[in-house]
Amino acid sequence: MGSKAAHLKVFVDKKKKKVMFAEAEEDFVEILFSFLTLPLGTIARLSSKHEGTKDVKVGSLDSLYRSIENLDNKHFSNEHCKIALVSPNSSSSSLCQKLKVNLNNMKPVEARVSDSPGEVVFFKEKTSFIITDDLNVIPVKLDTSITLLNFLGIEYIDLLEEKNFDFDYDKFSCLLKWSLVTNTPLTNFVFEGTKPCSCFCSCPSCIKTSSTSDIPLISSCPTQRQTVKLLIQKSKKKVLCAQAENFFVEMLFSFLTIPLGNVKRLITDNSSPTGIDNMYNSVSSLGDRKCLKSDEIKNMLLCPKLASNYLRVTDLLPIYEKTINQGNFLKAQANFIVSDDLEVIVSPSLSTITKFNTLGIPVGDIEVMEVCIGEQEALLILKAALTSTSALTDCLYSFKNAKSLI
Template structure:
């Protein structure tokens, strides 16, 4: 009887009042909250829309200025939510011995990512980036909008389209939803603090009905197929114009693949690949969306991203600089250029490394990173010849890097979802 593989591997509407912010100190809580009025179709168990004011919309928009590492850290500490494979990647850094980093500062700024927009978060009603920023100043912004113009009212749809309230907004909205009378909907006011916003962010990344999932505790999964295996890699391949000139040096990694299921069990990689993965945690969410945007995807986070452009064009944002900050936030200047595979750095940024050189690592399908033993596990398994397992070499360039970055937000089988597709593609290409 052949050994089992596991034996070898251990690895809003006009005329309706909406109170969007209350000082929670009067309610026995130190955590500030904002309030959202949702309108629910009880028969369908679906949020049809919500109404709110500028302070909540600003917090939604602040999602895009959060580094991915901050999203992973907050999700673990506030809501027990796993954000794709970012959670495992982040925990890998926590567990990786300090001796593998160039210095202690390198590990610290990955565990506690530096946010180039930290001073803005300090002025919002709910600050999602709760670490003390480097050099940030905190202004007294009570009652003053930071990103959008003061005293603006908005409609938020279930899939996170943000619409300014205008005289005809209600009629247009009701018609688009197939509703004849708003009074037939159940009205509920929700209090949103950090945990609720993080849940909303999580659902926006993987569904097109984020408000419904927030209200019903995550029972309404997206009906689309946008998160199926291989889709992330293919959509990134076809939609990103930033990979057309893939002139950077390519590197090779080894994948251990279970042939019958076409899944990646793990990868054996050198420093370059781990540096790439660790760089993900320094990138603001908006930069990830800009680099990997798939216009065909109905995910709510894409609608929220598009709302920034529409409101900016309609002059609802405070300035063009605010629009630029939301759509194209910068990686904090504290970070050196650790990879050439992602166009995320200012050209003036010097090269550097998070890790010491000359190490080999094992990366699992969900991006858990561990140090490889002195003897190559993959080489040993390949030599033994385990049934149903093969070692596959994959070349990593900008296309693959962008696909892995995109998949890390939503998938817990990143290497399978991305690299199996690229393996097939590379095998099909004639050798030069």
């Protein structure tokens, strides 16, 4: 039997080489929404394994994930800690097993004769949906469809080219990656990344609403701010690396255990929306309209919890339930070097300086700066990890209480 697949029909403007909108049943949309349940480590794994988008980087997640893969097992507390990071568990895995394509699995799942046909997992009932290029999702209804088509400037649907796709595990992995880096993920998928990210074009306000204020954040315990030393190239105002202790690396590693929906809840920012941001808002809107089975399903998608097997490795992020015990991924280690794109290595400082000299950066152009890391700074780095390959540089001038040591 072949791998399962969900069908998508897209309508393309051939002249513009742009997907105008798509039509899908609830099985496709449920898998789309399940992106929000995936831990960032799973997203990094799917991203790194997808051959068709190797050159597309999801911020600094790829290098952070790769550094964990490369870090010797002797640095971890036990044999299970590394596995828990490179193959993270999902709190929603049991429910997502019912989906036609479950991206939480390590491998594509083969279709089985015993599977229940047509089971609706997230929605109350079987429904057809319109999906815009930037992943706004609305039910197919006469009034909203007319409003949307007018908004998109489409007078005659039959002038658009119709394309049909059966989305399997690999195709959903590809769409997931595009949804994180562009606001035209369907166009990039259909035209294999040949179309650059265009200006943000949201659904009209009469169609899209967002209301997530009723979902409480998990509060973090008050903690003392700790310091990290940054080596900065003064001439380019660029962070070369950070010299960090265990607390900072444990915080970075914890990123990979956080489900995407929870990350979006923590770092809500619509200044540069991507497809995943618009999809997140669509979940909220459909939940408000009572299209989802329950408020529990809505909360699971918009604020998914960490899997129950993860202990509290950092107090810098509000991601743990109050009852979770303290733990750690790493053994005690005197010094880590963290690169600008969040690659983590265990390396003597002098060899790092030698590397900079080899790159033509003289010692006189290197400044050492000390920054305090608290919850606000941790969230800034988390956001940059998803959006930038120079995460530390992007956060540098947002850090408070930074001071030069030389």
